[in-house]
Each structure stands twice: as structure tokens, then as C-alpha cells.
Amino acid sequence: MTFSIHVEVRLRPGIADPQGATIERALPTLGFDGVSGVSVGKSIRFEVEGTDEASVRAQVDDLCDRFLTNPVIEEAVVTIEQLEQATS
Amino acid sequence: MTFSIHVEVRLRPGIADPQGATIERALPTLGFDGVSGVSVGKSIRFEVEGTDEASVRAQVDDLCDRFLTNPVIEEAVVTIEQLEQATS
Numbered sequence: 001m002t003f004s005i006h007v008e009v010r011l012r013p014g015i016a017d018p019q020g021a022t023i024e025r026a027l028p029t030l031g032f033d034g035v036s037g038v039s040v041g042k043s044i045r046f047e048v049e050g051t052d053e054a055s056v057r058a059q060v061d062d063l064c065d066r067f068l069t070n071p072v073i074e075e076a077v078v079t080i081e082q083l084e085q086a087t088s
Numbered sequence: 089m090t091f092s093i094h095v096e097v098r099l100r101p102g103i104a105d106p107q108g109a110t111i112e113r114a115l116p117t118l119g120f121d122g123v124s125g126v127s128v129g130k131s132i133r134f135e136v137e138g139t140d141e142a143s144v145r146a147q148v149d150d151l152c153d154r155f156l157t158n159p160v161i162e163e164a165v166v167t168i169e170q171l172e173q174a175t176s
Contacts, residue, residue, distance in 0.1 A: 008131050023132070023156075032151055034137035043096050043131035046112070049122035063120055068111075 003048050003056045006079040007068055010041040015073045044068060053080055091136050091144045094167040095156055098129040103161045132156060141168055 011017050020038040027035050050056035057080055064076040099105050108126040115123050138144035145168055152164040 010131070010133075020132075020134075024134070026155070027151075030151075030155060032147065032155075035151075036135050036137075038132065038134040041131040041133070043098070043129040044108075044111070044126065045098075045129070046108075046126040047124050049124075059120065063115075063118075063123075067114070067118060067120075 001050060001052075002083045003050055003053065004081045004083050005046050005048055005056075005060055006081075007044040007060070007064060008041060008077045008079075009044065009064075009069050009074050010077070011039060012073055012075050041074075042068075047083070053082065056080060089138060089140075090171045091138055091141065092169045092171050093134050093136055093144075093148055094169075095132040095148070095152060096129060096165045096167075097132065097152075097157050097162050098165070099127065100161055100163050129162075130156075135171070141170065144168060 017039050019040040023040065024035065024038040027033075027038075048056050048060065050059065057078065060078050060080065061076075064078065065071055069076045105127050107128040111128065112123065112126040115121075115126075136144050136148065138147065145166065148166050148168065149164075152166065153159055157164050
């Protein structure tokens with residue numbers, strides 16, 4: 001089975017986000033007011049072959065911890081969706 | 089009213105994604121097989137003050153086109169959620 005994975009990598013609360021702060025500071029000069037709390041993270045999408053959702057989730061969580069994020073300063077939100085199969 | 093905004097910035101189909109390709113190439117050496125189609129984008133979250141969802145959406149779409157994305161190579165998916173108000 002094929003699963004579609006979306007990983008959103010965010011900075012943990014309290015970690016400085018200079019990219020978000022820069023966007024927030026620039027917006028009023030461009031005419032956008034009332035924007036606050038800007039935070040910038042990464043959005044990673046991919047597909048995984050696996051037998052069931054639980055094993056795929058374990059694999060993706062491991063992948064996030066070891067490779068896609070720096071767990072000291074970042075946290076990952078994983079969304080798993082099973083793709084439809086024509087032959088099921 | 090306050091709205092919580094999530095903008096996912098993705099490369100348009102057909103645009104080279106070297107960051108995603110590098111992740112995909114590295115995964116088998118780390119023991120993760122069966123992963124394909126890796127794409128990396130940005131995930132931007134912020135809050136906006138506005139009167140109604142339609143005007144906020146127009147403002148955020150404009151913001152995406154002019155500032156948060158390069159519309160030639162990137163596309164944005166905007167998700168808007170109204171935050172609860174204690175005084176409503």
C-alpha cells in the first residue's frame with residue numbers, strides 16, 4: 001500500500017524565529033496591517049510504501065527524529081493519508 | 089476578529105526541487121526504503137485581524153502573491169481558521 005505523508009516542521013515554542021520576525025517587521029511597510037505571530041517552518045511531502053498505517057507512522061516518526069528535524073529546536077507534525085488503490 | 093492563517097508554499101509541478109531530491113537520495117543509506125516523491129516547501133503560520141473571512145482571504149492571497157511566494161515557480165495553499173472569541 002502507498003501512503004501519502006505530510007510532515008510540517010516547526011520551531012518549538014520559545015526558539016527564536018528570525019525569518020518569521022523579518023516577515024512580520026516588513027509587512028506594515030508593504031501595507032499589510034494587523035498581522036502578528038508569524039512563524040516559518042518547513043513542509044515536506046512524500047510517499048511511502050508500507051503494509052499498514054501503524055508501521056508507516058513508526059517509520060516516519062523515526063525518520064523525522066533522525067533526519068528531517070533537529071529535535072532540540074524543532075517539532076514535527078505528521079499527517080498520513082492512505083492513497084487509493086485500483087487493485088484493492 | 090482574529091483569524092489563524094496557514095500558508096503552505098510548494099514548488100509548482102515540473103520545477104526542480106534539489107532539496108527534496110537530496111533527501112530522497114540520502115534515505116536508503118539511512119535504512120529507509122520505499123520513500124518516493126519527496127518535495128520540500130515552506131510552511132508559514134500567522135494571525136490576522138479582520139472583519140470577515142472573505143476580506144482576510146483576499147488580503148492573504150495578495151500577501152502570498154507579492155511577498156511570501158515567487159509566483160513564477162511556487163504556489164501557495166492557504167488555510168484560514170477563525171479563532172474563538174470570548175466576547176462574541
